[in-house]
Amino acid sequence: MTRMCWCRLCQYIAAGNATVNVVFPSDSITIKGELRDYPSVADSGNAMHRRFCPSCGTHLFSEAEARPNVIIVRAGTLDDTEIAKPVATIWTDAAPSWACMNESLPKFPGQPPTPAVAK
Ligand SMILES: [Zn+2]
Numbered sequence: 752m753t754r755m756c757w758c759r760l761c762q763y764i765a766a767g768n769a770t771v772n773v774v775f776p777s778d779s780i781t782i783k784g785e786l787r788d789y790p791s792v793a794d795s796g797n798a799m800h801r802r803f804c805p806s807c808g809t810h811l812f813s814e815a816e817a818r819p820n821v822i823i824v825r826a827g828t829l830d831d832t833e834i835a836k837p838v839a840t841i842w843t844d845a846a847p848s849w850a851c852m853n854e855s856l857p858k859f860p861g862q863p864p865t866p867a868v869a870k
Contacts, residue, residue, distance in 0.1 A: 754771075754841050755769040755837045755839070756841050757840065757845050758795075760801075762846075770826075771825070772824070772826065773829070773835045774821050774823055775824055776822075777819060780812075786802040786805070793862075795861065797815040797818075798815070799816070800816070809825075810825050811825055838856065840853065840856050841862065842860070844861060
């Protein structure tokens with residue numbers, strides 16, 4: 752599943768917009784190469800690890816310590832971005848008044864329930 756996130760940290764990462772995040776089962780992802788980790792506590796209170804390329808700074812992954820079964824992949828880093836069609840918008844209460852949101856998608860004012868991931 753893919754969700755657009757308007758939390759404040761995502762706005763920093765996405766240069767003022769929402770991030771587009773694809774949820775995968777953690778054991779379905781193989782990572783090669785060096786990553787840097789930006790550990791932080793999210794607006795939800797979750798301890799997070801946001802990992803990025805140490806050469807170019809592109810954000811690649813996000814993981815919550817409370818949800819080790821899933822890994823979030825930044826949709827813009829996928830070779831095929833068409834597989835990342837969003838199904839919801841989250842943290843809408845943190846969005847600026849001018850934010851453009853897809854009105855056909857369900858909105859969550861903050862952190863929604865942990866997504867179930869089919870295998
Ligand atoms: Zn966010």
